[in-house]
Amino acid sequence: MLVSEGALTHHIQRLSRRIRAFDHRHPLVWDLHLTGFWVTAALIDYAGGGWLNVTRDRDNPSWLVLALSLGLSVPLLRRRAHPRAVLLTVFPFALVNAWTGIALQAVLLQLLVVFHIALRRPARNLWWATALITFPVALMAARHPQGSMDRDIIPVLMSIAVAAAIGITVRTRRDHTEALEDRARRLEIERDQQAQLAAAAERARIAREMHDIIGHNLSVITGLADGGKYAAAKSPERATQALDAIATTSRQALTELRRLLDVLREEHHPRAPHPELTPQPTLTDLAPLIERVRAAGLPVRTTIDGSPTLSPGRQLTVYRVIQESLTNTLKHGGPGTSAHIELSYDDKGAVTATVTDTGHSDGTAPGTGGRGLPGMRERTALYGGTLEAGPRPHPEQGWRVHLHLPEEQPQ
Incomplete structure (x- = not known):
């Protein structure tokens, strides 16, 4: 059961990411669909006479009801990009709706705009948004009273608070997610930089080792070869000793180079067999080093x-x-x-x-x-x-x- 729930949750999250990605690439598609849905609902309320069940004045002309239905729903198309402008555009229609007592339910679509203001704009915008929505409600309660004024205003204020709370919650979660993603990106960049620094330091270490191994041994071999060349004419035995020393020094250099290359192969291939390494030189190796240099002249x-x-x-x-x-x-x-x-x-x-x-x-x-x-x-x-x-x-x-x-x- 736990596996099934986990798989279902993963599937939902993946589907949600795909929908958000599509909406990010084509925002107008989602806006048109949602706006079309609410416009259709408002027109059905108008054509089917549903508004007559809640209106406070049945004597208003049908063309005015149609105009208010469209005026309260069509501007929702721009609710995400310009929520404040949409709320100001809808405000005159809400005033007429309250003044005439038509009391269309489409006026509640302003709560969607409140949600987007809470989601995308500074919190201080919620104060004047609340005032713009509440004023027509108070006007209708005063011109067309139906019980106490509290009965009209308090539900609207509670609805605005819920819409704002949902918007703030979504915004907080989104900001938290973006902060985590940004931190992950920065950690990944830092990890790559650390890897580059480590690689540069390793290259420098290898360069030092290669220089010390090759430079020293080649210098000793050169000195031995020069000495052997001069000794060849006068003392063949000395020339033979020089050649033996050259061979010994060359074998030692090759051994050290193989050791270093084995270390590199081990570092780049963690699953490779562990190479047989000789220890790094210590102060006890100074005496052989000095003897080789003396032999080189x-x-x-x-x-x-x-x-x-x-x-x-x-x-x-x-x-x-x-x-x-x-x-x-x-x-x-x-x-x-x-x-x-x-x-x-x-x-x-x-x-x-x-x-x-x-x-x-x-x-x-x-x-x-x-x-x-x-x-x-x-x-x-x-x-x-x-x-x-x-x-x-x-x-x-x-x-x-x-x-x-x-x-x-x-x-």
């Missing part, structure tokens, strides 16, 4: 003060900043360049990393024009840190990158 010294107590995300940030700094040194440092890494940890979880090199600057800032420095700054900003990158002060040569991450705030 860049001497690197390290100074470490304290022991790290950082979350994985903060460790990844420090690792990537050092990796990018060494990559830029490999690219731009030139022959004879060396690098120095200083790491300092405090007891509260803050960390400071400084990477300096002795490269010969050619006037080009390492990492400018690409994703290098912007990527480092974005990573640093995620943890409220600061990043400084620029040439070392004169007379020193080279480049300096200084990273500071404050202590991690509890969530």
Whole structure:
């Protein structure tokens, strides 16, 4: 039974939406049908003599009764678009109807206009609408008394109150529905905007990861290839070592790229099998990183003060900043360049990393024009840190990158 009632309610609501949509597209069709119905009813009342049962003066001419019947019903055609104008148009006919004592029941059609005033116009319009409708009733009660005046006026006032209450109720429900629909639209727009922002942030994250993986490993491979080329003529063993290092670095780069692509495939296909992922680099991976850079021909010294107590995300940030700094040194440092890494940890979880090199600057800032420095700054900003990158002060040569991450705030 509950299912049947629910299905019936759903069917009625769907039919109601279709009718409202049709009426919104073709308002004149509904207005013509409703107006035609009431005009026909008024003419039947006139032609059938039904008005004689309630009239207070039977001696009025039939042409006047016909004119009043049309005057009180035809203007309803514009009741929705111009309800106040319709009420003013009907008012003279209502006055004549009251003055002559014909007392046509078509005068009650003014309640439809009251409904539309309450539905579409400010509430203050109901006061003068009530006055326009009540005045002819009082006039007829005075000229053609039939019992006490209260007997004529009070039912009319009650009818006006009911029509206004219905109009206000429908208006309140309509406004509430429109507010809910507007809120749903705004939530949908906000959801789409959030999705776009999330997609942009994800693209930026992927770009950083791709830059760090490819940029660093290609720089190491380039350095190894250059060293192997010079060593080939003098020391074939050194050339073989360089080729082995190139193969190892290439395989590592391919592994990291496959890991990143597996993550992307998992994010776009939630039902896909969970890929086997390798963990993101941490500070424990700094030693292998430095060894690869040294193998590529860049001497690197390290100074470490304290022991790290950082979350994985903060460790990844420090690792990537050092990796990018060494990559830029490999690219731009030139022959004879060396690098120095200083790491300092405090007891509260803050960390400071400084990477300096002795490269010969050619006037080009390492990492400018690409994703290098912007990527480092974005990573640093995620943890409220600061990043400084620029040439070392004169007379020193080279480049300096200084990273500071404050202590991690509890969530």
